[in-house]
Amino acid sequence: MATMSDTEKVKKEKTAAELIRIGDQKPVEKSPSHWSVVWKRFQKNKLAIYGFFVILVVTIIAVLGPVISPDSPTSLAPLFDKYGGGGADERPSLKYPIGTDTLGRDILTRIIWGSKISLIVGVVASLVSTLIGVILGALAGYYRGLTEEIIMRITDMFLAVPFLLIAIVAVQFLRSGRIAILQNLSHTTIMISVLGLFGWAGLCRLVTAEVKRVMTLEYVQAAICLGANDWRIISKHILPNILASIIVITTLNIGGNILSEAGLSFLGFGDIQSASWGRIVNDGVENLRTNPEQTFVAGFGIFFLVLAFNIVGDALRDAMDPRLKD
Amino acid sequence: MSEIHSVEETVAPERVSKEYRERFGKIRDFFGGLTNNRVLIYSFRRILTIIPLFIGISIITFALMYMIGDPLSYLIQQNPHITPADIDRIRESLGLNRPPVQQYLVWLWGFVRFDLGLTFFSREPVIQEIGNYLTETLKLQVTQFLISLIISILLGVLAAKFQNTWIDSGVSALALLGLSMPIFVFGNLLIYIFAGRGLNWFPSGKAHSTGIAPINWDALWHGNVGVFLKTFFVYTGDTLWYMVLPVATLVFASLALFTRLVRGSMLEILRQDYILAARANGLSERAVLIGHGLRNALLPVVTYIGLFVGGVLAGAPITETVFSYPGLGNKFVQYINKLDHPLIMAISMIITLMILIANLITDIAYVWVDPRIEL
Numbered sequence: 001m002a003t004m005s006d007t008e009k010v011k012k013e014k015t016a017a018e019l020i021r022i023g024d025q026k027p028v029e030k031s032p033s034h035w036s037v038v039w040k041r042f043q044k045n046k047l048a049i050y051g052f053f054v055i056l057v058v059t060i061i062a063v064l065g066p067v068i069s070p071d072s073p074t075s076l077a078p079l080f081d082k083y084g085g086g087g088a089d090e091r092p093s094l095k096y097p098i099g100t101d102t103l104g105r106d107i108l109t110r111i112i113w114g115s116k117i118s119l120i121v122g123v124v125a126s127l128v129s130t131l132i133g134v135i136l137g138a139l140a141g142y143y144r145g146l147t148e149e150i151i152m153r154i155t156d157m158f159l160a161v162p163f164l165l166i167a168i169v170a171v172q173f174l175r176s177g178r179i180a181i182l183q184n185l186s187h188t189t190i191m192i193s194v195l196g197l198f199g200w201a202g203l204c205r206l207v208t209a210e211v212k213r214v215m216t217l218e219y220v221q222a223a224i225c226l227g228a229n230d231w232r233i234i235s236k237h238i239l240p241n242i243l244a245s246i247i248v249i250t251t252l253n254i255g256g257n258i259l260s261e262a263g264l265s266f267l268g269f270g271d272i273q274s275a276s277w278g279r280i281v282n283d284g285v286e287n288l289r290t291n292p293e294q295t296f297v298a299g300f301g302i303f304f305l306v307l308a309f310n311i312v313g314d315a316l317r318d319a320m321d322p323r324l325k326d
Numbered sequence: 327m328s329e330i331h332s333v334e335e336t337v338a339p340e341r342v343s344k345e346y347r348e349r350f351g352k353i354r355d356f357f358g359g360l361t362n363n364r365v366l367i368y369s370f371r372r373i374l375t376i377i378p379l380f381i382g383i384s385i386i387t388f389a390l391m392y393m394i395g396d397p398l399s400y401l402i403q404q405n406p407h408i409t410p411a412d413i414d415r416i417r418e419s420l421g422l423n424r425p426p427v428q429q430y431l432v433w434l435w436g437f438v439r440f441d442l443g444l445t446f447f448s449r450e451p452v453i454q455e456i457g458n459y460l461t462e463t464l465k466l467q468v469t470q471f472l473i474s475l476i477i478s479i480l481l482g483v484l485a486a487k488f489q490n491t492w493i494d495s496g497v498s499a500l501a502l503l504g505l506s507m508p509i510f511v512f513g514n515l516l517i518y519i520f521a522g523r524g525l526n527w528f529p530s531g532k533a534h535s536t537g538i539a540p541i542n543w544d545a546l547w548h549g550n551v552g553v554f555l556k557t558f559f560v561y562t563g564d565t566l567w568y569m570v571l572p573v574a575t576l577v578f579a580s581l582a583l584f585t586r587l588v589r590g591s592m593l594e595i596l597r598q599d600y601i602l603a604a605r606a607n608g609l610s611e612r613a614v615l616i617g618h619g620l621r622n623a624l625l626p627v628v629t630y631i632g633l634f635v636g637g638v639l640a641g642a643p644i645t646e647t648v649f650s651y652p653g654l655g656n657k658f659v660q661y662i663n664k665l666d667h668p669l670i671m672a673i674s675m676i677i678t679l680m681i682l683i684a685n686l687i688t689d690i691a692y693v694w695v696d697p698r699i700e701l
Binding site: 153156157159160161162163164165166168169170172173176178179255259262263266267268278281285288289292295296299300302303306307310311314 | 375378379382383386387390391393394395502503505506507508509510511514515517518522636639642643644647648655658659662670673674677678681682685
């Protein structure tokens with residue numbers, strides 16, 4: 001018995017000595033940062049990598065659009081290209097792989113140029129609504145009281161708005177150009193402003209709740225005690241700690257915004273000349289029976305892009321906060 | 327012993343006769359409960375918050391709609407020989423010569439009195455013009471809502487029960503597909519497969535066959551049940567037949583949200599101690615899942631019904647346009663190009679009101695169902 005305790009003591013001393021020695025040395029490896037852990041977890045999700053790949057491909061197509069297909073998406077040249085397989089409502093051919101639409105425009109060209117619209121509208125509109133939502137949410141959650149009351153009532157209003165109907169009215173208003181500074185807006189700008197300005201309410205609510213939660217934590221209390229000013233507390237202590245949910249919601253919003261833009265274009269709002277994917281589907285629906293490719297190539301383009309953003313958003317959520325997985 | 331006895335006495339004093347309690351007990355409890363009913367007080371407070379929301383949304387809608395353009399420009403374009411005097415006269419008869427604020431207030435006062443005004447173009451009461459479309463939209467939405475609720479509860483429970491198996495991944499994948507599929511693409515896909523050249527099973531548009539007789543209620547009134555039943559079944563069957571494809575589209579689109587919610591909520595509940603206790607007591611798996619699990623899991627799901635109704639109603643224009651279904655959303659898209667102010671305001675505000683009421687009912691139901699919630 002005594003011998004046992006002796007050996008244990010020796011062991012303990014040894015480990016303590018070792019610990020001190022290790023403490024003196026420099027660590028061989030740096031401990032992994034939060035973002036590298038997130039990235040590693042993200043990479044483990046095979047589906048998410050495919051989604052990421054789809055987004056990457058569409059981005060490359062959008063950026064290199066003018067190089068891949070130098071013709072204008074509104075060019076009527078294919079209409080007169082009888083010998084190359086052109087014409088109105090032609091079936092797919094080698095020169096025009098998805099055929100031509102009723103006006104004789106090459107659909108593949110339109111889809112390639114349209115990818116830029118979908119991508120820019122989806123991403124930028126989400127960023128706009130994230131910006132509004134985070135600023136208002138942080139103000140409401142940090143200052144509480146009257147500020148929160150006012151901001152929350154406005155948020156309630158935007159949450160109860162019948163989104164598509166108001167968006168239709170707003171798009172028509174921006175298209176009308178009745179106010180001088182709002183004249184000559186492009187399709188992309190109109191869609192970004194409408195979707196961005198009407199889509200921030202959900203995020204704002206989330207940010208408010210999160211800020212209120214973080215505000216009760218010790219490190220924020222410590223920062224307040226140390227006399228940090230409001231801006232420093234919000235930007236250095238609160239926002240970095242709720243960044244995960246903001247990023248996830250923004251990514252998931254991108255898919256929703258792409259769908260909304262396509263839906264509005266499909267209903268015939270926005271620029272009629274634009275090569276938006278929703279617009280292409282709308283143009284093709286009339287010939288659904290004879291030329292289904294006019295509808296479904298662009299339609300499934302929207303589907304796969306939105307699917308990719310949704311998959312990546314879900315994967316990001318799982319990677320950033322594994323507890324949320326269920 | 328005596329202490330316990332005294333407590334019993336104070337808690338349940340026998341003040342009314344047994345006979346009286348049997349006859350009026352329930353009613354008395356109900357009315358007695360009203361005076362200190364927290365749910366009722368909460369409901370009143372909640373109803374009051376609707377009013378500013380409604381006014382705010384109507385102001386935004388009216389302002390945006392007013393600024394789109396002049397409703398008369400369409401008319402002027404149609405009639406090149408119209409004189410300025412005529413234009414002034416029409417403007418005055420439509421009430422467009424008033425300042426916009428006054429126009430808005432007139433509209434609001436009318437809405438409060440359930441008077442939606444006359445349309446600009448046909449000069450008929452708005453309610454008469456959109457009444458039919460409203461019933462068609464409600465028919466479509468209520469059907470799809472019930473169906474998607476049932477399917478998603480089923481799928482959600484299954485996915486939670488068989489977590490991390492192929493069933494779970496299948497359900498998740500289905501939800502993800504539904505979430506990512508544009509309604510108009512899926513609707514057109516259904517049209518192409520089931521109403522196009524391939525299988526001519528269902529009609530691709532409209533809500534009724536042309537020339538079908540509506541339900542003959544008069545026959546029932548006059549005692550001619552046979553005629554009534556015949557028209558009833560023919561009409562209902564026809565309606566259902568036309569509703570299959572739009573409802574399928576809507577169900578696919580709205581399945582995702584609810585399935586995910588039910589699954590998540592169910593997983594949370596199945597980890598609780600009382601589920602373990604129920605299993606330990608030897609209850610059957612079905613009793614555990616449905617009696618103990620689902621009943622509690624549906625609580626958080628209820629909160630999302632309001633949000634869901636909003637999303638679905640606002641999404642109605644796309645589905646109804648794809649299937650050229652004579653509903654509110656479809657008409658809204660047509661009227662917005664004509665700038666028929668009373669119609670646009672009526673449709674958007676009726677839908678807003680429905681969303682607000684759905685939110686209200688959701689909140690009240692939630693408080694009513696779960697007494698733990700603080701007010």
